[in-house]
Amino acid sequence: MRRILIVGAGQSGLQLALGLQSKGYEVTLMSNRTADEIRSGRVMSTQCMFHTALQHERDLGLNFWESQAPRIEGVGVSVAGPDASRPVDWVGRLDGFAQSVDQRVKMAGWMETFAQRGGQLVIHGAAVSDLDFFARTYDLVMVAAGKGELVSMFGRDASRSPYTEPQRALAVSYVHGLGPRPEHPDFDAVRCNLVPGVGELFVMPTLTTSGRADILFWEGIPGGPLDVFQGVTDPGEHLSLTLELMERFTPWEYARATKVELTDAGGTLAGRYAPTVRNPVGRLPGGGLVLGVADVVVANDPITGQGSNSASKCAASYLASIVERGEEAFDEEWMRGAFERYWATAGPVVKWTNAMLGAPPEHVLQLIGAASALQPVADRFANGFDDPSDFEGFFFEEEKAAAYLAEVGAPTPPLP
Template sequence: MRKVLIVGAGQSGLQLALTLLEHDFEVTVMSARTPEEIRDGRVMSTQAQFEPALAHERNHGLNLWEEETTPFEGIGVSIAAPDGSRALDWVAKLDAPGRSVDQRVKMAGWLELFEERGGQLVIHGVTTADLDKLAGMYDLTVVAAGKGELVQLFDRDPARSPYTAPQRMLSVVYAHGVGPRPEHPDYTAVRFNIIPEAGELFMIPCLTTTGNCDILFFEGIPGGPLDVFGDRPDPDEHLRRTLELMRTYLPWEYERSRDAVMTDPGGSLIGGYTPVVRRPVGELPSGNVVLGMADVVVANDPITGQGSNNATHCAEMYLQEILAHDGPFDRAWMERTFERYWHYAQHVTDWTNAMLQPPPPHVLEIIGAASQNPVVARRFVNGFADPTDFQHWFMDPEKAASFLAEASVPAR
C-alpha cells in the first residue's frame, strides 16, 4: 500500500486525501487545527463553486451540503455611475447552478469524514524542519497549505507572475438579512458590482455555520476609497463600514442590505495578497522533494471567484496522475503533473490578471453588448464555470469583434 502525506486541510488537500482513500492508499493529513477549531474560528475565504467543480465533489460523494445550500442560478454585472445610479446593469443565468459553502463548514466536515473513512489525521503545525524529517517516510508528500513557512519552499516563477504587490485589498463580511434583488426575486445570482477606479463588490449566496447567508465582498484598489479596513476593525464596525461604502457607491445594493447583521463573531475577514505562480517542486535540506498544489503554486486574486474551483480541479488532476503512475514520485513526475494542471490554470490566471487591470475597449464593448444581447451575456457568465473558453473570444480584441459580429446576426 502506497503512503501519501498531505500537509494542509483546505479544499485541495482534503479532496485529494479523501479521493485517494477510495483507491486504498494509506493517507495522512496534517492540519494545524481540529474540526471544532475550524468550525468555531474565523472565516477563511470567499468561495463560489461552479458546476464542473461541483461535479467532481458529487462524483466522489463529497457534496454533503448540496441539498441545504441555496444555489446561485446566475451572475449579474452592474457598473456604478458617479451620481450613484447604474451606468449598466444586467443578469444572465448559468447553464447549471453554482453553490458556496463556508470553508469552516466544509473543511470541518471533510476532516471528520476523512477519519471516518480510515484516514490518519494529525493535528500539528508543520515547519520545514518537521517536513524534512517526515517526507522520507512516505512515497509522496504534497503541500497544500497556501500560507505559512512551507510556501517558501516553492520559488516564485517570474515568467508566470507579472505582479509583485497586492492588486486589491480584500474585505469580507458574512451577513444575514440581505434581501433579494428586485429584478429577479424568483432566483438568486452572484452580483458583480464595478466601481470604476475604486474596485468591486461581490455579493454571493452562501451556506455558513448559522445557515444560508450572503457574502459581502469588497475588492478595493490599494489606496483608493474602498481601502478603509487596514486598521482591522472589529466585526460590527467592519459591517458598518461595509454598509456605508455600499450606501455611498452602490445604493441599489445598500437598499437590500441595510438591515444586514453579522452571521457570527467570526464572520469577517480582511487581507490582501500578491497573485503569484510558483514552481511546483520544493526541495528539503535532506534532498527529499515535495509537490505543491492549488494555491501553493497558483494563487490568483479572487476577483474572478476561481480559488476553490482551481483547488477542486487541481485535486482531481493530481488524483488521476497519481493513479496512473507506477514508478517513484520523483521531481520529473511532479513537474509533469503540475504542467498538466497548469494547462488548465494558465487560462484562469491570464483572465484573472486581465480583470485586475482597467478594462480595454473591447472588454467594455463586450460588457455593454451583454446588456442587450443574451447570447453575449450567457457566454460571459458561463466563462466563470469554464475559464478556458475566454481565450477563444474574450482575451483578444480581434476574436472578440468576430464573436460580437456573429452574435448580433439574428437567428433564422
C-alpha cells in the same frame, strides 16, 4: 500500499486526501487546527464553486451539503456610474448551478469524514524540518497549506507572475437579512458590481454554520477609497464600513442591505496578497522533494472567484496523475509533469484573472455593454466562470471580440 502525506486541510488538501483514501492509498493528513476549531473559527474565504468543480466533489461522493446550500443560477454584472447610477446591469444564466458552502462547514465536515473512514489525521502545524523527516518515510509529500513557512520552499515563477504587489485590498462580511434583488427575485445569482477606478463589490448567497446567508465582499484598489479595512479588528466596525461604502458606491445593493447583521463574531475577514505562480517542486534541506498543491503554487486574486474552483480542479488533476503513476517513483520529473497537466486548466484562469485586475480595454467595455441587450453574451460571460478557457475565444483580443459581437448580432459601434 503507497503512503502519501498531505499537509494542509483546505479544499484541495481534503478533497485529495479523501479521493486517495477512496482509491486505497494510505493517507496521512496534517492540519494545524481540529475540525471543531475550524468550525468555530473565522471565515476563511468567499468560495463560489461552479459546475465543473462541484462535479469533482460529486464524483467522490463529497457533496454533503448540495441539498442545503442555495442554488446559484446566474452571474450578474452591474457597472457604477460617476454619480452612483447603474448604466450597465445584466445577469447571465448558468448552464449548471453553482453553490457556496462556508469552508468552516465543509472543511470541518470533510476532516471528520476522513478520520471516520480510517485516515490518519495529525493536528500539528508542520515546519520544513518536519517535512524533511517525513519525506524519508512517505512515497509522496504534498503541501496544500497556502500560507506560512512552507510556501517559502516554492520559488516565484516570474515568467508566469506579472505582479509583485497585491492588486486589491480585500474585505469580507457574512450576513443574515439581505433582501433579494427586486429585478430578479425568482433565482439566486452572484452579483459583480464594478466601480471603475475604485474596485468591485461581490454579493453571493452561501450556506454557513447558521444556515442560509449572504457574503458581501469588497475588492478595493490599494490606496483608494475602499482601502480602509487594515487594522479594523472589531467585526461590527468592519460591517459598518462595508455598508457605508455600499451606500456611497453601490446604492442599489445598499438598498437591500439596510437590515443585515453579521452571521457570527467570526464572520469578517480582511487582507491582501500578490497574485503569484510558484515553482511546483520544493526541495527540502535533506534533499527530499515535495509537491505544491493549488494556491501554494497558483494563487490568483479572488476577483474572478476561482480560488476554490481551482483548488478542486487541482485536486482532481493530481488524483488522476497519482493513480496513473501506479508503483513508479514520484520523482521530480513526475511532479513537474503533474503540475503542467494541472496548468492546462490553471493557465487560462491566471490569464483571465490578471486581465480583470487592470483597467479594461475598449473592446471589453463593448462586450460588457452588449451583454445588457444580448442574452447570449451575458450567458457566455456567466459560464466563463465555470470554464475560463472560453474567454480565449472572445475576450482578450479586439479582433475576436468584434467577430463574436458581429456573430451574435450586436450593432457595430460608431467610428470615433
